Structure formats: structure tokens, C-alpha cells
Amino acid sequence: MTITVVGHGYVGLVSACVFADSGNKVWVIGHTPEKLQRLKNGDPIIYEPGLAEMLKKNLKAGRLLFTDSYEESIAKSSIVFITVGTPPKKDGSADLTAVYKVAESVAKNLGDKFTVVSCKSTVPVGTNLEVGKILHKYKSKKATIAVASCPEFLREGSAISDTVVPDRVVLGSNDKNAIKLLLELHATFPGKRVVTNLPSAELIKYASNSMLATKISFANLISFYCEQTGADVEMVLDAVGMDKRIGRTFMYAGVGYGGSCFPKDVQALTDTGKNLNIDVSLLESVEKINHRARKLFVDKVLKHIKGKSVAIWGLAFKPDTDDIRFAPSIYVVQRLLKEGFSIKAYDAAAMSNVRKLISDPKLILVDEPYSALDGADALLVLTEWNEFKTLDASKVKKILKSPILFDGRNIYDPQKMRADGFTYFGIGRN
Numbered sequence: 001m002t003i004t005v006v007g008h009g010y011v012g013l014v015s016a017c018v019f020a021d022s023g024n025k026v027w028v029i030g031h032t033p034e035k036l037q038r039l040k041n042g043d044p045i046i047y048e049p050g051l052a053e054m055l056k057k058n059l060k061a062g063r064l065l066f067t068d069s070y071e072e073s074i075a076k077s078s079i080v081f082i083t084v085g086t087p088p089k090k091d092g093s094a095d096l097t098a099v100y101k102v103a104e105s106v107a108k109n110l111g112d113k114f115t116v117v118s119c120k121s122t123v124p125v126g127t128n129l130e131v132g133k134i135l136h137k138y139k140s141k142k143a144t145i146a147v148a149s150c151p152e153f154l155r156e157g158s159a160i161s162d163t164v165v166p167d168r169v170v171l172g173s174n175d176k177n178a179i180k181l182l183l184e185l186h187a188t189f190p191g192k193r194v195v196t197n198l199p200s201a202e203l204i205k206y207a208s209n210s211m212l213a214t215k216i217s218f219a220n221l222i223s224f225y226c227e228q229t230g231a232d233v234e235m236v237l238d239a240v241g242m243d244k245r246i247g248r249t250f251m252y253a254g255v256g257y258g259g260s261c262f263p264k265d266v267q268a269l270t271d272t273g274k275n276l277n278i279d280v281s282l283l284e285s286v287e288k289i290n291h292r293a294r295k296l297f298v299d300k301v302l303k304h305i306k307g308k309s310v311a312i313w314g315l316a317f318k319p320d321t322d323d324i325r326f327a328p329s330i331y332v333v334q335r336l337l338k339e340g341f342s343i344k345a346y347d348a349a350a351m352s353n354v355r356k357l358i359s360d361p362k363l364i365l366v367d368e369p370y371s372a373l374d375g376a377d378a379l380l381v382l383t384e385w386n387e388f389k390t391l392d393a394s395k396v397k398k399i400l401k402s403p404i405l406f407d408g409r410n411i412y413d414p415q416k417m418r419a420d421g422f423t424y425f426g427i428g429r430n
């Protein structure tokens, strides 16, 4: 099958590579010449394990073609996926300008064969209907189209396996032929098929991300109780999760969730709810607790250390990515800088992105974790990269000015750390 993917961010590029890898011819449309050239040369631009190899393999096989031309690709394609960004506006609603602009360009370049146009970008309920209206307004008479919603559930850091081995494939459309084509495209992937209408498919995506964010904020809320009562959040949530109806996965307390999805999607669902006159206080609390988690973490640091110098391990919003969008680390770094701190920080992948965002001379980025400890009054761990999990306690203690450890992801055993001579602060652990 020949398909077009408009956009080459995480969702676009990963989907394009995976569809090409399963034998389809995939055009990818972008508009920045420099980025397109890098992609054509096999450089995926974004950091994602396994992506460079898959990109190179499918470029070589001639199944992956990058272009800035709608004319070159759209008319040849049976399915067009729109995967451009939907950033949050100031009021929390999703900015759909790029999606609608792409829909217009797609419409103007449709050929005379049946084409399915589907948003893979996360878009609020009703967006695909709007896309349909735009397509009908700008397409030629001979072009026949159907709109579909085909949300993506990939996580950064494991994007390829999430796409190749999905838990479920959600396909929303009122058009039987559209569903048939989409089922055919996804035939090689395992996982349950959920075939539904457009609004259900659109809502499934927001409901999934908001449920996951709710689990995290619930874990953080319980950690606030633990901090004040002597309870241990890991113990509490382990036992809570033993109830099969609840489960333990994705319910870890820490400095809170970040990234380009949960913060934006919880806000967008809140905004949609407000427009529909629905009480959105649950979603508002999820967001509030998330901010509180990172705030309390910094409060704790300020309360317990004497000097004004810290080491930070981990800046990415989660491990295995270089992404720092809405990362808790950005709040922590900026607040500590404001308080007059000097910071030495290390991250396995995200440092060049941090460098672009924060240019304060009091933030020094170092090439390996132990160099960050030099002259620091405490070590703060903000991302649970694997390389931090087996820390060399005697080396850390030797380099730090005082052996204080703030574990923002609960990756260390408090008892062991204390036995090793650290003053240890976890999240919701005493």
C-alpha cells in the first residue's frame, strides 16, 4: 500500500518507519529543508532507540521517501495520516492550526482514487469532523474521501515496540471502506482491534492519557500523606496494587509527570469538558497534584541543605529520551537558579536540549555523572536512567561536600542508602 504521513515528529516518523518496515511505500511530508535532508541521510533528528536503524534500512529499500511536496505524494496514497503538532494554547485548549492547514493542502492535492485521511495527532473530539469539512471544501469533485481517527499509543523511549506490538489498534470512522483499508494496513500488528465511530476513537486517546496521568497523581497524593505520617509510599502502593482491579503498573510516585503528552492532554480534556459544561475538577486536581509534587520536592531540598550548590542527575522527562518538554527537571532547575543556587547537571541524552533552553552560567552541564558532584552540597536524582541505579556510594560520598541524596524517582533503597552513610530523602518514604 502507498501511504503519506504528514509530519515527522515522534508519532509521524515512528509510524512512517514502522509502516515502511512492514512493506508499505511511505511518503513523509515536512517543510523544513534542513530537517528533510537530514532524514534523507538517515539521521532521525529525534532520539529514539532503534529508530535510526529502521530509518536507514527502509530508506535503502526505497520504501521511505521524504518530500516537502503534497503534489508528489498525496494523489498516489490510499491513506494520509496527519501527525503534525497540536501544542497547548494559553487557555489549555489544543492549537489545531497546523492540522487544519495540512487538511487544506491534502484536499487540494487529492487524486481521483478513494483516500482515507486520518489524524494521528492527538486531537480533541470533533476535530476529524472539521478535517472532513475542510477536505470537502477544498477537494476537486472527482476526489472521494473518508475521514478516520487512528490514535497512537506509543511512548517515547519504547516507541517502536509500542507501535509494532500494540495493546490495541483503535480505528474510528463511519465509513466501512476506510475501516477496511486501515485494518489492512495494520494487519501485521498483533493486539486487539477496536473499531468504532470518530468521537469514540478521539476520546479513547484523551481518556487513556488522562487515566494514566490520574494514576501518577494519585500515587503522588498518597506520597504526600506518607511524608507526614511515617508510611512508606512504595509499600502502600505495592499492597494497593496487589488488588487485581487496581494493579501496580504506572502508579509510581516521584517529581511528577512531564513530556509532550500528559500535561497537554489533561489540559485539553479539561478544556473540552468545560466547553461541554462538565465538572472537570477531577482533571484539574490531577494537574494541581502534579505541580505540587515538583514544588514539594524543591521545598524539601531548600529545607534540608545548607549550601547553595547541587548536583542533578537526569534532566529528560523520562529515561531513554532526550525530550525535556514540560519535564519536572526544568521547574527544579529554574527554581533553584532563582534561589541563587549553582547547579552541575548530567543527563544521558537531553543536555543539548537543556543547553538551548537555559543559558544561565550558574547551570553547568557535565559529560559524566560523577563530575556533577564536585563541590555540591547534595545530589538530586530527577530521571531514573539505568546508569544511575547502581550508584557507587563511596565515590559519590567522597566527591560530594556533604552526603545528602534527594531521590526524586525512588530508585534507591532508603535503608541501604542510610547504611551507606547518606542522608536520604525519597518521595513519600521515611
Ligand code: UGA
Binding pocket: 122, 152, 153, 154, 155, 156, 157, 209, 212, 216, 249, 250, 251, 252, 253, 254, 255, 256, 257, 258, 259, 260, 261, 262, 317, 318
Ligand atoms: C504517554 C503514554 O504513556 C503513551 O501511551 C501515549 O501514546 C503518549 O503519552 C502520547 O500521547 O503520545 P510518554 O509521554 O512518551 O507516553 O511517556 P510515559 O512513559 O507515559 O511517561 C510520562 C511521564 O509520566 C514521565 O514524566 C514519567 O516519568 C511519568 N511517570 C510515569 C510517573 O511519574 N510515574 C509513573 O508511574 C509512570
